Amino acid sequence: MLPEPRLTIKYRYKPVFRDPILPPAMNQDRLDYLLDQYHNGICSPDEQAELDNWYHNLKGGKPDFEAWVNEQGGEEQLTDTLYQNFQQKLQQNKKRSRFAYSGWVAASVVIALISGYFLFKTNKQIPQTNTVAQVKAPAGQPGKNKAFLTLADGRKIDLDDTRPGQLAQQQGVVIHSTSGGKIIYQMAGNQKAAAKDTLAWNNITIPRAGQYELELPDGTKVWLNAETSLRFPVQFQGKERRVMLTGEAYFEVAHNASMPFKVSTGSQTVTVLGTHFNIKAYADEEKMSTTLLQGSVSIANSVSGQSKLLVPGKQADIYKGNGAIAISNAKVDEVIAWKNGYFIFDNQDIRSIMKLVSRWYDVDVNYQINKPVRFGGTFSRSSNLNELLKNFALISNLHFDVKERRIIVSN
Known part of the structure; x- marks a missing residue:
């Protein structure tokens, strides 16, 4: 069964209730590029200066801009409104788009999709991941x-x-x-x-x-x-x-x-x-x-x-x-097993093993274990997640409980 098609939401989405605040000198494509450079930690000095100038022109952190956010009900309300607009645009009632943050951090990311303001603001404090929001493939599918x-x-x-x-x-x-x-x-x-x-x-x-x-x-x-x-x-x-x-x-x-x-x-x-x-x-x-x-x-x-x-x-x-x-x-x-389509573990601890699994299957992992566990083996990266975890359970005596995109590992 083929994974459901993935739909990508670009930065260019604009809210229906208010145009994004962008200084005239900065077009959206250029802003997208600079934010991507900043997020990846590879801004050149000139690019950093250009982004700083944009930020100050936006009056970031000043009362009038913060007041605009408050007018919309605050960051959380703004996020909810935007998310509803995304849903209407995409006509995807069965799946929700997932973002790289939760709680108030999620609000910052969604607002960043409009103007980039909160992306730049919060990036100084919190590591970023993807700058593109996407409807993900069903949990359990390999990369x-x-x-x-x-x-x-x-x-x-x-x-x-x-x-x-x-x-x-x-x-x-x-x-x-x-x-x-x-x-x-x-x-x-x-x-x-x-x-x-x-x-x-x-x-x-x-x-x-x-x-x-x-x-x-x-x-x-x-x-x-x-x-x-x-x-x-x-x-x-x-x-x-x-x-x-x-x-x-x-x-x-x-x-x-x-x-x-x-x-x-x-x-x-x-x-x-x-x-x-x-x-x-x-x-x-x-x-x-x-x-x-x-x-x-x-x-x-x-x-x-x-x-x-x-x-x-x-x-x-x-x-x-x-x-x-x-x-x-x-x-x-x-080391190069990933390039050849395999996981190879040689008496590795469960946390380092699951870190690789987390990246390849796009899942998060929680641990409820009271002692170190190590094991090894060779496994195909094309395996379904449930199949892979069944093999892990057989050789490690651990339990793997999959709930949507979260794996709970326990003794």
């Missing part, structure tokens, strides 16, 4: 190929809804979509951006229960796991090829001795010439891990000032806080 692409001009493309063919063209580079969950950046003939051109950056975001493949204009191939974001230039210029990653990705880097390939993940920078490696750098995990399969890479940490060379079969871990780089033997098959 699939899905992603959102943000172009340099602020346009957003839902890659779920695209057909094979050309998506866009930027700075002499043509972006193609294929039928197998992949987009390809290709130079249009021999065109190259002039050195004086401002580098155009794109951002691809993979939601929970998603994965996608990307081929950069230099021929480098990137596989992106769930809850991952990659920021990259439309084409590489200068002395290096630099991209910025949050989440997990597997890279097969095209060799170019004169232009090293660099991956930035917060305080970590991985430098390569041409090689195969996996990086796992989720914001909610205690360490960043780089696993090398082929070639060699240099790992540097800006916090500790430490750098080390990694050879095939080794893994470098940087624990958040101390910045030290620890080198160990890698469990390569386990």
